[in-house]
Amino acid sequence: MVTVSAACERILGYAPAELIGRSFLEFVHPDDRITTSDEGTRIASKGRAGQIGMTVVHNRYIHKEGHEVWIEWNAVAVPNDAVLYCVARDITERRAAQEDQAFLAAIVHASHDAILGVTLDGFIRSWNAGAEELYGYRAEEAVGQLMNLIVPAELGAEEEVMLRRIGKGERVPPFESVRKAKDGHLIPVFITASPILAPDGRVVGASKIAQDISARQAAARQIEALNDGLERQLIHVSNMRKIDQTIASGGDLTATLGLILENILKQLSADAATALILNPYTLTLEYAATRGLHATALHGSAVKLDQGPAGQVALSRHPLTVPDLRTVLLAPDWHDLLRREGVTSYYAAPLIARGQVLGVIEVLHQRTFVPSSQWLETIEALIGQAAIAVENALLFQELEHRNMELRLAYDETIEGWARALDLRDKETEGHSRRVTELTVELCQHLGLPPEQIVQVRRGALLHDIGKMGIRDAILLKPGKLDDDEWAQMKRHPSFAVELLSPITFLQPALDIPRHHHEKWDGSGYPHGLKDTAIPLTARAFAVVDVYDALTSDRPYRPAWTREQAIQHILNSAGTHFDPQVVQVFIAMLEQT
Structure with a gap:
């Protein structure tokens, strides 16, 4: 190099003094040296031959700091002049922009999505391979046509509004729409629209990317199904x-x-x-x-x-x-x-x-x-x-029917036992039936649930079943019992328990046969229980039992009047009977 302008330092980082006297090929990128040398030789040979030689060369140089610099050389060889005159311009940024555009063009061309460039008045300016594949039109058939080539007539207004909004610089969110193929069939698409800007920033068109969503919609329908x-x-x-x-x-x-x-x-x-x-x-x-x-x-x-x-x-x-x-x-x-x-x-x-x-x-x-x-x-x-x-x-109806028949059989058996006992003791004939009906009514007034009332009825019918264990000589004796005989008679509640306990369905009914001779003050038998330690059903039965005995004729006395019996019951409240049970019993009698 014979002479170098000061601009070289801005382009390559070297001062002119560092370059003068050296071969320019020292600074050329190694991969470009052969082609650059050949082109320089070719131009110089024309000058030596008395001709004007001109060329434009793009090649890479190595900057003083080590990075590449793309330079565009305009070289001239003057006839019969041994010097080659060159003007250099840094085109590194332009080359990068061109490479970016090349990459973008390659992406657009290779994309399977349909990518279109459209003017603001609706004319198609560009049409990639994806658009050809999706819509069926070749680029030469589509470019220059209006968008109604692929936009169905009923969606024309939608297209106009979108282009108008893009022209105003407004953002258009991606949306789903429908486009028409060359063969007439409709294609569901997902569209992304972006503005195309001129160098001065003006919006001059729209870039539109359309994805075929037929498979996506079919999958969505399948998923929905x-x-x-x-x-x-x-x-x-x-x-x-x-x-x-x-x-x-x-x-x-x-x-x-x-x-x-x-x-x-x-x-x-x-x-x-x-x-x-x-x-x-x-x-x-x-x-x-x-x-x-x-x-x-x-x-x-x-x-x-x-x-x-x-x-x-x-x-x-x-x-x-x-x-x-x-x-x-x-x-x-x-x-x-x-x-x-x-x-x-x-x-x-x-x-x-x-x-x-x-x-x-x-x-x-x-x-x-x-x-x-x-x-x-x-x-x-x-x-x-x-x-x-x-x-x-x-099956439930049949079972219920069978259970009902079985319960009736049980109750009829119990009633038979009670009648047999009444027949044995002529003095108490009919007593079991009467006290059972009245005890059931009293217990209902006392608020006992229906399932317990069933047991009350059975217990009342069988209250004196233990007397079957008492000898006739004692049970049917017309006179007063002596102490030994009375001791035997007082065992009939225990005999009742021994007789009925082995029968499972009668076990819940044992309270009355076992405790109906207990007294509120604890002076009763067989256990001397008092107050609420006596089961409620036994307390209720005790009142009814005495009332029925007093109002029934006996060989040794006539029946008492209703009023006399009630007065006796009232007088015995708190000693023989539970006072609250007596109150309920008297109130019940007054209602009849």
Whole structure:
């Protein structure tokens, strides 16, 4: 280098003195030295040959600090002049910008999304390969066309508003829309729109990126369908559990069947549903529960097994689907229902448990109905629950009936024992029945619950059952008992306990036979209990027992009057009797 301007220091970091006398190739990037040397030789050779040589060279130099600098050289060789004249310009930033643009162009071109450049008046200026793939138009077909090429007519206003907003510098959030392909089919897209700025900052157009969201929407619909299915399944399982709990609780059959029918309406989109129970004695199907429309008009009615579709289902033991009810023979009530409600389709299935037909479930629709496999699966589960409910109810009714018969047998046996005891002791004939009725009434006034009243009745009937262990010579003695005889007589409460304790169902009734001779002040027998240590039922019975004895004729005295007996009871309150029980007893007598 012969001479260098001061600008070299700004470009390469070297002062002119550091460069003069050295070869410029020392500062060229190693990768560019050969091409730079060849180009310099070529231009210089023209000058030596008496020609003007000119060239523009872009190459890299190494800055004094070690980084690369891109320089644009304008070189001239003057004829017959050994010096090569060059003007250098730093183009590092321009090269970086060009590389960025090249990268961006490559990204836009390679993107599978449709990327368009659109003027503010709606003309397409650029169209990438993704747009060709999405819309079906080649770039030469689309560029220069208005956006209505791909925007459906009904969305033209949306497009105009968006371009107007971008032109005003407003931000347009990404949005979903629809575009039209070359073959006419509509494509759901997700659009991002951004302004295109001129060097002076003016908005001159819009860059629009459109993503095909067909697969995304299909996946969303599939997920939604799955969620709906899961929600329906969850509701089904929850409702089935509720039905199970209702069945397990032994609730009313009509209410349980009603719950099942309500689930049929909700889960299976039915318009009405009914439940019929088979009466094996009358050979009829009786409507036990109905839901929907005005099917309640059928509640309480019955159909014979040889009539109508329900009877057919019960006899055949198979489900039945009738698309048009007008084609089958129906009872008059059904004709009224069809005419009033417009029911068209019918489905019914038998309720079967342990191989026995218990009834029929009917499902009605006001429209043409073809059951799907899922529908049938759900109805089968609900019908299975209904069959269990009916079977449990029938078993419970049978068990209840048997229990009632057993209780009646128990009570009749107890009453027989009481009558036998009365017959043995002629003086007390009828006494057991009278004191039992009056004690039960008194205990009801004292607020005892019904389940305890049952035990009160049994205990009162058997209060003197222990006298069966007393010899006739003592029990039937017409005169006064001596001390030994009286000691034997006072053992009859203990004999009662020994006799009745082994009988499990009579154990809760032992309070009266065991304690009815105890007294409030503790002077009674057999244990000398006092106050509230004496069971309430025994305290109540003691009052009634004495009252009945006083108001009944005996061989050794006539019956006392009601008033005399009441006065005696009042006088004995606090000694023999519980004062509060006496008050309730007297108030009860005054009501009769």
